[in-house]
């Protein structure tokens with residue numbers, strides 16, 4: 001089996017005496033986010049090595065229903081789902097935001113079992129998690145053909161356009177679709193659509209609306225792992241941009257708005273304070289109880305999903321869901 005990792009992440013070169021080198025895109029986004037009102041940081045920066053490990057712990061939490069629910073959907077309906085991919089000719093199975101591929105491996109095994117002719121192309125912004133995925137695939141599924149891409153979704157789509165020309169099935173699992181701002185979900189599906197051809201397929205994992213308390217607890221677990229995951233973002237900025245965030249002076253806060261259908265997560269400054277970014281020669285002031293918005297997690301109704309697909313030029317062919325209707329993996333056909 002051949003493994004090629006494309007566009008390796010620019011890792012900040014950090015040494016004890018200070019930041020020698022930093023990722024200019026990270027610096028630009030962080031400064032833009034922290035100098036606007038209200039302050040915000042992009043959730044795509046959660047996933048450094050430590051953040052990816054913390055997310056793996058989140059997926060095992062009793063409160064975090066999305067992973068185990070989607071796992072069960074894929075496990076119980078794998079043959080039917082794979083059948084929808086169209087197995088008579090070759091395809092690229094592209095996965096955006098693949099993470100550790102825990103759930104995807106169910107489909108990969110099924111496709112290999114069905115003797116499908118395909119190549120798996122996982123994409124993730126975290127080079128660390130991709131390396132882990134590659135090495136686990138090498139051991140667990142040695143017959144699989146794989147070529148991965150480390151980088152942002154948009155860079156990946158551009159790369160895919162020029163490097164993967166055949167028929168495509170795109171996976172976007174784990175309710176990553178819910179993490180965009182406002183209309184970002186539609187804009188992203190439209191962007192994916194641009195790079196696909198009629199009859200290509202897209203399988204998207206959507207977290208559905210349910211008891212608001214169940215949703216709220218999933219993002220505010222009793223063991224504090226989600227809080228550590230959110231706060232790790234500040235640790236990353238300390239390490240990679242020479243910032244001096246005192247983690248004890250910020251706290252994780254999250255809430256679910258059942259009207260809007262969105263969980264919003266924040267890091268709240270517990271007092272008036274100033275943070276210095278030594279690598280950037282920049283200081284950012286926080287008022288007492290000022291919040292930094294760090295993540296959205298949208299929850300959908302089936303009607304919203306159909307409508308979203310239609311507006312993006314994707315026809316929903318099948319909803320694969322669980323008995324409680326907590327989660328849906330929706331198979332779209334490109335129109």
Ligand SMILES: C[S@@+](CC[C@H](N)C(=O)[O-])C[C@H]1O[C@@H](n2cnc3c(N)ncnc32)[C@H](O)[C@@H]1O
Pocket residue numbers: 043044047055096097098099100101102103123124125126129151152153154172173174175176
């Ligand atoms: C919530 S996790 C889900 C992982 C996996 N899809 C699953 O269902 O278990 C999100 C994953 O998407 C990646 N990710 C987040 N934002 C990204 C971006 N803008 N571009 C590429 N990957 C991104 C993260 O590194 C992480 O591995």
